[in-house]
Amino acid sequence: MVDGSPTWHLLPHDLIELQIGQIDLLMAMYPDEIHIDEYVQQQLEEMRIGTWKLPNGGDQPGISLRLELSIIPTQQETDQKTIVLDMTIPLTYQGLIAPEEPPNVKVKLQQSTWMNKATTTQLTQDIPSPENLLSTIDFLKDASTQHLDLLSSQKPSHTTAPPTAGPLVRVWFYFPSISTRSKRDDFIIHAPSYSLTGFLYAGKPGLLCVEGGSQSVDDYMRYIKTESWGDIPAHHKKVSERYRENLGGDEDRVFKDMQEITDVVGKRRGQRANRADMKAVEEWLGTMGLGEALGRVLM
Numbered sequence: 001m002v003d004g005s006p007t008w009h010l011l012p013h014d015l016i017e018l019q020i021g022q023i024d025l026l027m028a029m030y031p032d033e034i035h036i037d038e039y040v041q042q043q044l045e046e047m048r049i050g051t052w053k054l055p056n057g058g059d060q061p062g063i064s065l066r067l068e069l070s071i072i073p074t075q076q077e078t079d080q081k082t083i084v085l086d087m088t089i090p091l092t093y094q095g096l097i098a099p100e101e102p103p104n105v106k107v108k109l110q111q112s113t114w115m116n117k118a119t120t121t122q123l124t125q126d127i128p129s130p131e132n133l134l135s136t137i138d139f140l141k142d143a144s145t146q147h148l149d150l151l152s153s154q155k156p157s158h159t160t161a162p163p164t165a166g167p168l169v170r171v172w173f174y175f176p177s178i179s180t181r182s183k184r185d186d187f188i189i190h191a192p193s194y195s196l197t198g199f200l201y202a203g204k205p206g207l208l209c210v211e212g213g214s215q216s217v218d219d220y221m222r223y224i225k226t227e228s229w230g231d232i233p234a235h236h237k238k239v240s241e242r243y244r245e246n247l248g249g250d251e252d253r254v255f256k257d258m259q260e261i262t263d264v265v266g267k268r269r270g271q272r273a274n275r276a277d278m279k280a281v282e283e284w285l286g287t288m289g290l291g292e293a294l295g296r297v298l299m
Contacts, residue, residue: 008060008092015102019089020047022105022133023063035066063089067137071144075152083144084110085137104131109140117263118181119147151189166214168250170198172243172297173221175206184260186228191258194220198255201281202262207297208239211253242297254288 011019023044027034036044040063046052054061067085090103107127111120123143127136178184179202187200187208196212210217221239229237247253266280282294 008094009098010054010061011091011093011102012098015099016047016091018102019063019091020044023065023089026065026067026133030067030069033068035068037064040064061091063091065089069137069141071141071148073145073148073152075149081112081114081144081148083112083115083140085140086110105133105136107131107133107136107140109144111263113259114151115144115147116181116185116260123147165216165219168212168247168252169214169217170209170211170245170247170254171217171241172293173208173210173239174242174297175202175208175239177204177238178202178206179204183228183232184262186224188258188260190223190228191220194223196220197253197257199258200260200262201265202260205278205298207281207294209255210258211247211255214244243293245293254290 010016027036043052043063065087067087069083069085071081071083073080086108088106090106093099093103107124109120109124111117123140126143127139178200184200184202191198191210194212194216196210196216198208198210201207210220212220225237225239261281261284265284266277278294278298282291285291285294
């Protein structure tokens with residue numbers, strides 16, 4: 001704002017009708033997958049009957065909605081997944097001259113539990129331009145399906161150790177630093193073949209917790225160090241086992257699968273946003289009755 005007037009202008013009525021038409025098309029195509037807040041529903045109804053008024057304040061008006069889509073893998077042994085698209089339908093334009101066509105719908109892919117942050121960001125950046133809403137949806141569905149198939153194909157076909165080889169344990173490992181995406185992914189991808197569950201938290205420092213057979217844990221870490229880390233100089237392979245707990249049986253496992261929690265627990269700090277938020281990790285572990293274990297790992 002320069003003189004107190006907004007730098008944006010409301011779209012002409014005919015372009016607003018086109019934007020509403022895109023929403024109606026989505027609702028017709030995806031009646032069970034579209035999620036629209038009650039307030040937004042009311043806005044749409046007022047726009048349709050001509051009683052909608054521009055809200056007070058300087059915020060640009062727009063319509064927000066969420067689309068949840070099922071991702072069906074081409075490989076039958078892989079479970080079906082879901083992606084969530086956050087959409088914003090603009091109702092304004094910048095500049096002095098009104099456009100002849102309505103602005104593109106802004107689409108953002110939410111990060112899901114089965115897709116890491118880097119892939120989520122890359123898929124969003126790869127959306128073809130100029131954007132067409134339906135082609136954007138198709139692109140993200142196809143790209144997500146390809147990624148799901150890739151994850152499935154990367155699962156090792158061999159079984160290095162028998163399921164739950166050795167007594168059941170929960171083992172905690174400490175990294176001074178771990179950040180490389182491919183190395184992080186390998187921890188998650190290869191854990192199921194050793195019947196291991198747990199989590200990885202990357203950053204400075206990093207944490208790895210795995211539950212499973214004692215021998216399976218040792219074989220898993222040996223595989224990671226020799227295969228996944230095979231191209232890393234020996235003096236950079238810094239990881240230390242800090243704490244090993246004996247568990248009674250599978251019912252004592254806390255984690256149902258292997259996951260990375262780096263982008264879902266705490267806030268990243270530091271110049272490169274790689275400083276770990278151990279307080280947040282401690283609180284997260286506390287919800288599962290494991291809060292005290294972190295002290296043993298970091299001492």
